[in-house]
Amino acid sequence: xxxxxxxxxxxxxxxxxxxxxxxxxxxxxxxxxxxxxxxxxxxxxxxxxxxxxxxxxxxxxxxxxxxxxxxxxxxxxxxxxxxxxxxxxxxxxxxxxxxxxxxxxxxxxxxxxxxxxxxxxxxxxxxxxxxxxxxxxxxxxxxxxxxxxxxxxxxxxxxxxxxxxxxxxxxxxxxxxxxxxxxxxxxxxxxxxxxxxxxxxxxxxxxxxxxxxxxxxxxxxxxx
Amino acid sequence: xxxxxxxxxxxxxxxxxxxxxxxxxxxxxxxxxxxxxxxxxxxxxxxxxxxxxxxxxxxxxxxxxxxxxxxxxxxxxxxxxxxxxxxxxxxxxxxxxxxxxxxxxxxxxxxxxxxxxxxxxxxxxxxxxxxxxxxxxxxxxxxxxxxxxxxxxxxxxxxxxxxxxxxxxxxxxxxxxxxxxxxxxxxxxxxxxxxxxxxxxxxxxxxxxxxxxxxxxxxxxxxxxxxxxxxxxxxxxxxxxxxxxxxxxxxxxxxxxxxxxxxxxxxxxxxxxxxxxxxxxxxxxxxxxxxxxxxxxxxxxxxxxxxxxxxxxxxxxxxxxxxxxxxxxxxxxxxxxxxxxxxxxxxxxxxxxxxxxxxxxxxxxxxxxxxxxxxxxxxxxxxxxxxxxxxxxxxxxxxxxx
Ligand SMILES: Nc1ncnc2c1ncn2[C@@H]1O[C@H](COP(=O)(O)OP(=O)(O)O)[C@@H](O)[C@H]1O
Ligand SMILES: [Mg+2]
Numbered sequence: 001x002x003x004x005x006x007x008x009x010x011x012x013x014x015x016x017x018x019x020x021x022x023x024x025x026x027x028x029x030x031x032x033x034x035x036x037x038x039x040x041x042x043x044x045x046x047x048x049x050x051x052x053x054x055x056x057x058x059x060x061x062x063x064x065x066x067x068x069x070x071x072x073x074x075x076x077x078x079x080x081x082x083x084x085x086x087x088x089x090x091x092x093x094x095x096x097x098x099x100x101x102x103x104x105x106x107x108x109x110x111x112x113x114x115x116x117x118x119x120x121x122x123x124x125x126x127x128x129x130x131x132x133x134x135x136x137x138x139x140x141x142x143x144x145x146x147x148x149x150x151x152x153x154x155x156x157x158x159x160x161x162x163x164x165x166x167x168x169x170x171x172x173x174x175x176x177x178x179x180x181x182x183x184x185x186x187x188x189x190x191x192x193x194x195x196x197x198x199x200x201x202x203x204x205x206x207x208x209x210x211x212x213x214x215x216x217x218x219x220x221x222x223x224x
Numbered sequence: 225x226x227x228x229x230x231x232x233x234x235x236x237x238x239x240x241x242x243x244x245x246x247x248x249x250x251x252x253x254x255x256x257x258x259x260x261x262x263x264x265x266x267x268x269x270x271x272x273x274x275x276x277x278x279x280x281x282x283x284x285x286x287x288x289x290x291x292x293x294x295x296x297x298x299x300x301x302x303x304x305x306x307x308x309x310x311x312x313x314x315x316x317x318x319x320x321x322x323x324x325x326x327x328x329x330x331x332x333x334x335x336x337x338x339x340x341x342x343x344x345x346x347x348x349x350x351x352x353x354x355x356x357x358x359x360x361x362x363x364x365x366x367x368x369x370x371x372x373x374x375x376x377x378x379x380x381x382x383x384x385x386x387x388x389x390x391x392x393x394x395x396x397x398x399x400x401x402x403x404x405x406x407x408x409x410x411x412x413x414x415x416x417x418x419x420x421x422x423x424x425x426x427x428x429x430x431x432x433x434x435x436x437x438x439x440x441x442x443x444x445x446x447x448x449x450x451x452x453x454x455x456x457x458x459x460x461x462x463x464x465x466x467x468x469x470x471x472x473x474x475x476x477x478x479x480x481x482x483x484x485x486x487x488x489x490x491x492x493x494x495x496x497x498x499x500x501x502x503x504x505x506x507x508x509x510x511x512x513x514x515x516x517x518x519x520x521x522x523x524x525x526x527x528x529x530x531x532x533x534x535x536x537x538x539x540x541x542x543x544x545x546x547x548x549x550x551x552x553x554x555x556x557x558x559x560x561x562x563x564x565x566x567x568x569x570x571x572x573x574x575x576x577x578x579x580x581x582x583x584x585x586x587x588x589x590x591x592x593x594x595x596x597x598x599x600x601x602x603x604x605x606x607x608x609x610x611x612x613x614x615x616x617x618x619x620x621x622x623x624x625x626x
Contacts, residue, residue, distance in 0.1 A: 079542070082539065093538075
């Protein structure tokens with residue numbers, strides 16, 4: 001359960017103030033499937049970063065699972081992020097020197113999960129995302145779709161309640177993009193909250209709730 | 225993050241950036257190897273000198289004619305004609321001291337030693353039976369000089385193994401006769417092989433009774449008197465007694481020099497230790513250079529791996545974890561470099577040891593501990609700035625393609 005109230009985010013570029021988010025107020029229920037659309041520069045990524053606790057708003061408050069996370073310290077934010085949020089990026093962001101399996105395992109390693117507990121979870125994730133045969137490959141030996149599946153598996157490894165995806169299909173061809181979207185949708189079907197930023201109206205249309213942003217503000221919010 | 229995982233993560237980085245790893249291993253290795261080798265040289269020199277003095281015998285006090293102005297300076301320079309000679313009677317007077325266990329007057333000269341057609345020039349020592357215990361000599365066969373009044377002598381001698389070999393070959397030397405100058409001496413003992421000991425190779429000397437040496441070299445004066453104190457605590461008393469007894473005999477004049485092994489040894493020990501520390505310290509500067517290299521390499525790594533750091537943060541890594549990852553990495557590199565350095569240093573040391581087998585080159589334990597510790601501490605210290613920079617990185621910016 002996410003509740004944003006009056007979120008503002010401004011950047012200072014030279015002498016100019018760029019208003020990336022203006023008075024964003026909204027609620028996202030647990031298990032919702034939400035797409036965020038809008039022109040480039042409208043604040044979609046900024047909103048996602050704030051939802052993912054990677055960035056802090058200049059004003060407003062953010063409540064995640066009945067807890068106000070606006071004033072938390074960096075380390076506390078890191079801990080909340082680790083447990084509750086999974087990120088999927090447009091450019092995959094896999095660690096190039098690590099294998100697919102090691103990349104997927106990374107959040108569990110950072111959280112200090114026992115290796116004995118890690119192994120079965122890793123095997124399960126590899127199987128679930130069709131990566132078992134690729135587990136020992138490094139990112140440069142994987143296709144774009146496989147990379148994004150590794151990234152999604154990694155985002156899921158700590159079983160977070162919320163998955164945030166910033167243009168996850170932006171770097172993939174149409175067919176692979178569809179495939180990745182169905183993987184994300186499966187997460188939603190299993191009860192996860194999925195929030196996807198996208199350019200592609202066709203992809204946006206698949207979600208049950210569609211947010212449209214213009215110039216840092218929420219222009220429309222449609223359901224159904 | 226578990227420690228094993230931290231190590232594993234750093235290990236992946238170390239393996240992942242091979243040329244960088246090799247560069248740091250090389251720089252750290254050279255620094256540590258320099259410290260190990262250089263201190264091994266210094267320590268070797270120190271041990272060499274200490275052992276040379278040790279081989280002189282224990283609780284030794286050396287009396288030589290002539291006044292030396294600065295105690296502790298090399299005394300040998302002052303032999304030669306001095307105001308008053310040291311005589312056998314001077315030596316015998318030392319019996320009065322209670323601090324002295326035994327003493328041996330010594331005359332040294334070069335003698336032409338012959339047996340049949342074979343001949344050899346060797347140092348000839350004239351002394352008394354006490355010499356054997358004072359200098360901790362050992363016999364291979366026979367016995368040492370006979371006891372008796374040192375003013376009278378029998379025509380006997382004790383020879384070093386090398387002299388025996390060269391004059392007699394495989395023949396039995398013990399009991400045979402040799403000629404030294406125009407006198408004949410019966411060989412009553414052969415020294416065990418002992419090697420070099422502060423200027424004398426005991427394998428290459430001939431020892432005759434004191435009075436015989438006086439006659440051979442036509443001199444009354446002693447080269448020096450070796451005195452052994454009763455115990456380590458009585459060395460100072462023995463020294464004072466010697467000075468007082470001889471002063472009284474020499475009409476109140478202090479015209480001898482008394483050196484205690486301890487004082488000379490302590491001086492050498494101090495000088496050589498300081499020298500070792502100094503050169504070791506200079507060599508350690510190369511470790512600082514290696515540290516600066518690590519810092520630069522790490523700063524580059526923070527820039528290069530900016531995206532990765534941003535990602536780790538997005539995945540829930542705290543600033544501390546990021547710092548720890550960098551520290552582990554540099555500690556691992558520094559330790560690796562130290563291991564390479566210690567191995568290379570030991571290798572260099574063993575090569576030098578083969579060239580100079582007499583000198584016990586050996587890196588002192590403190591250098592073997594200090595060099596790797598310095599390497600790791602330098603590595604970590606110089607990683608503080610890069611690691612903090614990494615920890616402070618804004619994940620959003622780090623992840624963006626801007
Ligand atoms: N770190 C930043 N520094 C300065 N301006 C920024 C920064 N991040 C975003 N912006 C600005 O904020 C606005 C919204 O950006 P963003 O959220 O990335 O848009 P979108 O993802 O919808 O394309 C843009 O005008 C962008 O230039
Ligand atoms: Mg964007």
